[in-house]
Amino acid sequence: MTLDRLANRRDAFWRGIREALGAPVLVLFAGMVGFGAMGRTHGFDAWMTGLTSLLMFALPGQVVMLEMFISGSSLLAIGFAVTLTSTRFVTMVVTLFPQLHRRDRNPLLYLWVHMLAMTAWAVSMREFPSMAPKHRLSYFIGLALPCWLISPIGTVFGYFVAGWVPTAVTLGLVFINPLFFLLTFTDVKPWANRIAIGLGCLLGPAFYLLDADSSLLLTGLVAGTLAYFIDRRWLRSPPMEVHA
Amino acid sequence: MTSALQGWGVWLALSAACIGTYLCRAAGVKLSGHISQDSEIFRWLSTVTYAMVAALTVRMILMPLGLLATVPLLLRVLMCVLSLAVMMSRPQRRLVPALLTGTLLMLAYGVWRTSP
Numbered sequence: 001m002t003l004d005r006l007a008n009r010r011d012a013f014w015r016g017i018r019e020a021l022g023a024p025v026l027v028l029f030a031g032m033v034g035f036g037a038m039g040r041t042h043g044f045d046a047w048m049t050g051l052t053s054l055l056m057f058a059l060p061g062q063v064v065m066l067e068m069f070i071s072g073s074s075l076l077a078i079g080f081a082v083t084l085t086s087t088r089f090v091t092m093v094v095t096l097f098p099q100l101h102r103r104d105r106n107p108l109l110y111l112w113v114h115m116l117a118m119t120a121w122a123v124s125m126r127e128f129p130s131m132a133p134k135h136r137l138s139y140f141i142g143l144a145l146p147c148w149l150i151s152p153i154g155t156v157f158g159y160f161v162a163g164w165v166p167t168a169v170t171l172g173l174v175f176i177n178p179l180f181f182l183l184t185f186t187d188v189k190p191w192a193n194r195i196a197i198g199l200g201c202l203l204g205p206a207f208y209l210l211d212a213d214s215s216l217l218l219t220g221l222v223a224g225t226l227a228y229f230i231d232r233r234w235l236r237s238p239p240m241e242v243h244a
Numbered sequence: 245m246t247s248a249l250q251g252w253g254v255w256l257a258l259s260a261a262c263i264g265t266y267l268c269r270a271a272g273v274k275l276s277g278h279i280s281q282d283s284e285i286f287r288w289l290s291t292v293t294y295a296m297v298a299a300l301t302v303r304m305i306l307m308p309l310g311l312l313a314t315v316p317l318l319l320r321v322l323m324c325v326l327s328l329a330v331m332m333s334r335p336q337r338r339l340v341p342a343l344l345t346g347t348l349l350m351l352a353y354g355v356w357r358t359s360p
Binding site: 022023026027030038044045048051052055056057058060061062063065067068069075076078079080082083085086087088089090091092093094095096097098105109110113114116118166167168169170171172173174175176177178179180181182183184185186187188190192193195196197198199200201203204205207208215216217219220221222223224225227228231232 | 253254255256257258260261262263264265266267268269270271272273275276277284286287288289290291292293294295296297298299300301302303304305306307308309310311312315320323324327328331332337339340342343346347348350351352353354355357358
């Protein structure tokens with residue numbers, strides 16, 4: 001594992017910014033442009049479409065909200081479905097924030113947590129082990145802040161260009177999100193998590209066909225628990241099993 | 245539906261969705277104070293999250309909403325496989341080249357499809 005190359009918190013913050021200004025910001029920008037274009041074609045207000053990205057900042061939930069509103073679902077159903085797609089944040093935060101320095105784990109986290117999305121989570125999970133705990137929050141803020149700020153900008157941009165960009169370009173843009181998620185899976189190291197990804201890929205579509213609204217939560221619980229027990233029962237510790 | 249009523253409904257739906265999403269993030273902060281990183285529950289939550297994220301990703305690729313659904317399933321999968329191959333062609337990550345591969349292939353398909 002790499003030694004901590006960061007001198008101080010400011011250094012960590014800027015390293016986060018630099019990391020963000022590559023693929024993460026590009027990916028989010030593209031995804032949000034796609035969402036903005038969708039808001040335009042569905043006949044939504046530009047303000048509302050942009051504010052969704054600023055205040056919700058959860059692309060799958062945003063898409064679900066647009067689709068359900070168009071199909072005339074009740075407000076209660078929309079709120080519930082979006083919250084269900086956002087349950088992944090609970091586990092994301094619970095796996096990420098305990099890695100922060102004890103001193104940083106204060107009520108301010110309720111503010112920073114709003115900037116957490118899958119992109120920043122995946123990068124942080126990858127990078128946190130190689131840096132000292134006291135630098136992690138600054139790094140996270142540097143990483144997540146540009147991601148959050150670019151989102152409403154991308155959305156409003158997408159909203160206004162949707163009229164004149166060729167469909168081919170929009171196709172490329174909407175493909176970026178799922179592709180990015182898929183590619184980050186190749187970086188996952190622990191076997192328990194790898195098995196969880198494999199099972200999630202298999203069970204996800206099946207549960208989706210059974211009940212779309214709750215399928216994410218259900219897949220997570222079933223596939224995740226299964227992967228955890230497979231790892232605990234057969235893969236963990238005894239060295240003899242490694243060379244078996 | 246009058247435009248005023250529709251506008252009102254949109255904002256209410258937006259508020260409900262924002263509050264629900266933030267509550268999930270806040271619940272994570274609340275719970276994270278009580279769970280140690282090396283504990284068994286951390287390992288379990290980690291697998292649950294990865295499984296959930298994997299399910300979401302596969303759904304977006306295999307059963308997409310909107311525009312992506314107009315691309316044949318086989319092509320979507322093929323583009324993903326090619327991008328993954330680029331990503332894993334070196335031990336270090338090649339995220340940006342891999343992303344470009346998939347995106348440009350999709351763009352190329354779009355151009356090909358619209359040309360007579």
